[in-house]
Amino acid sequence: MAQATATHSAPHSLWRDTERCYRAVTSRDARFDGQFIVAVRTTGIYCRPSCPAMPPKAGNVKFFPTAAAAQSSGYRACKRCLPDAVPGSPEWNVRADLAARAMRLIAEGTVEREGVAGLARKLGYSQRQLGRVLTAELGAGPLALARAHRAHSARLLIELSAMPLTDVAFAAGFASVRQFNDTIREVFATTPSQLRAAAHGKRARAEPPAPPTRAGARLSLRLPFRPPLDAAGLLGFLGARAIPGVESAAGDYRRTLRLPHGSGLVALSPSNTHVRCDLRLTDVRDLATAVARVRRLLDLDADPAAVRHVLAADPALAPAVAAAPGIRVPGAVDGPELLLRAMLGQQVSVAAARTAASRLVAELGEPVPLAGTDDPGLLFPTAAAVAQHGEAVLRGPRRRVGAIIEVAEALAAGALDPHVGRDPDELRQQLLSAPGIGPWTADYVLMRLLGQPDILPRNDLALRKGATSIGIGDSTTQLARHAATWRPWRSYAAMYLWRVSANHDNGGTS
Incomplete structure (x- = not known):
């Protein structure tokens, strides 16, 4: 079985490596969920790699980089493994190319709010150039990618709220109820009402979905991630910087959100398997944007196995890596x-x-x-x-x-x-x-806003203290030379060094 620790060695072509992908499918390796899609020609269904169904024959499968690409080829989502309910691909953080930047904006709901023209404008490309690149890289153009994103948002609202289905259609970004119905049928091979009935039947003994309120909607979601997750360190970082009135970190982490259509409140409670995300929104159209921002805030699409593989190989850093497996680089919501x-x-x-x-x-x-x-x-x-x-x-x-x-x-x-x-x-x-x-401020913004994984603010005093504590030395030249072995995960190494420094004194970086 190919090791997940190598998933970023060639992120542009993972889904094209059919032998490697098929090994992941036959072993039902959840570490690859979200990194590619497997479609079965004989059933017309696409799945996540870890789908519990019987592995298909090698000659019957086809691999895609995104769910949108599978949908565009006529496949529908598996009802058993729910391939859209997995961590996102870590490629969108590792890569800084046009396709990756477009995917981050599509997840933010840019196409629903501003159309493909607005997406292209934000990226600094023409619509034609953008469509050509996305189709070549991701197997689908911006409209198809946004459609897949709307389908996922709609499924969440169908299953987790008591909103009328007509309201769900427009809240998820569909232009009409007919478009909503057609998309749900094509993607999930069922109608919206059947999807809701099935979901509510599974929840019959649980709490009913929260109804919409005059102030918008309340939703409780389970946000998946690739384990392990250093939840204590992540919430500790955010809590130490929490601004009264905007954030609180007593037990769970809560904060206010400024969103495109209004405001929101989020409460985040990590567990070993998922992060519980309780959202209150003044406008339910902001659901997808809020979820995308929260996932980036907690770095939930990271690949901790890939990070550990590189950083734990350094004897100086290995003890810190072992002490805090699954460290994340906290992101930003604005x-x-x-x-x-x-x-x-x-x-x-x-x-x-x-x-x-x-x-x-x-x-x-x-x-x-x-x-x-x-x-x-x-x-x-x-x-x-x-x-x-x-x-x-x-x-x-x-x-x-x-x-x-x-x-x-x-x-x-x-x-x-x-x-x-x-x-x-x-x-x-x-x-x-x-x-x-x-440079420190610029690098810090790139680390947290863009999720850049390979940034080391080597002039940061606390980071240099951490480096000295593990025997690297505090000169920027020594640190830069040593840090070359941490590529492409120097941002995660920086988090470890800040952690080491904080354990020695209460200083740090903001």
Whole structure:
């Protein structure tokens, strides 16, 4: 059996390696779920690699990079293994090419909100170029990829809510009820009402699905991941930086969300097999966007086996890897928020950055109408609010405050637009050209917003302390030379070094 630890050696062609993929299918290896799709010619069904059904004969299978590609070829989803309910492909974080950036934006619901023209505009390509590249790389064009995404969102709403099916259709992004019905039949080989009846029958002795409320909808989801997951470290990282009003980390992790159609609240509770995600949304059309952002926040599409294979081979880092298996690189739910928070945290401790951000939120944050007594109830301020009122709220050197205000103005005007579809090199150069943003801030944003797996902010003081603690030395030259062996997972190595540093003292990076 091919080792999952090598899944990123040739991420562009994994699904084309039919021998390797077939070995994963015959062994029902769940580590490959989400990394390719297996379709069975004799049944017309596509599955995840770990489907418990009898493995098909090698001559009867065909492999696809995405569910959309399988659907475009006339296959329908397996009702037994639910191939859309798996972790996403780690390729979209490892790769920074056009296809990967497009997939991140499609998961965000960009096509539903802005059409293919809006997707192409965000990526800086023409619609024709975009369609050609996606079809060649992923086996389907942007409309087919977005259609598969809508089908998955619709299934969640059908099975987990009591919303009328007509409302589900439009909430999932379909243009008409007929389009919704046709898609569900084609993808799942059943009607929406039958899909709901089957799901509710399985839940007969459980709690009924939550009905929609006047404020939107409440949904409870199980978010899958590839184990192991270092939940304690992940929530500890987020909790140490939690801004009162926006986030809380007492037990589970909760935070407010600024979404395209309104606001939301999320509560996240990890277990050994999944993360329970309780969502409250002012507009249910934001479901897919919220789920995509939460998955990136927790880095749930990571491949921990691949990371461990490389980092544990370094004797200096191996003890830290063994002590915290399944470490993740925490992501971000909002690009402008992350950038402003990173600037607040430049050259100060985590505690000082949190204090500065807390003051900003207390003065300029917006109330969330969904919040209950025990919930965070404020949205992080918009860039426009910071640009207009930040000078009266922010403390510190005038030059630093001025830089934050200038960046906020650029964000508010759209001249600076940090989003998940950005090319990392282009975004880094744009950030470095902005006032008050140095290499540390630019790298930190790329790590957390774009999920870039191979970034090492080697000038970070806490990271260098961690490197010294494991015997590497604290000079940037020594660290850079040693870190070459950690490619392509230097971002994960950075998380280990920050962890080692935090275990020695309470300093760190914001």
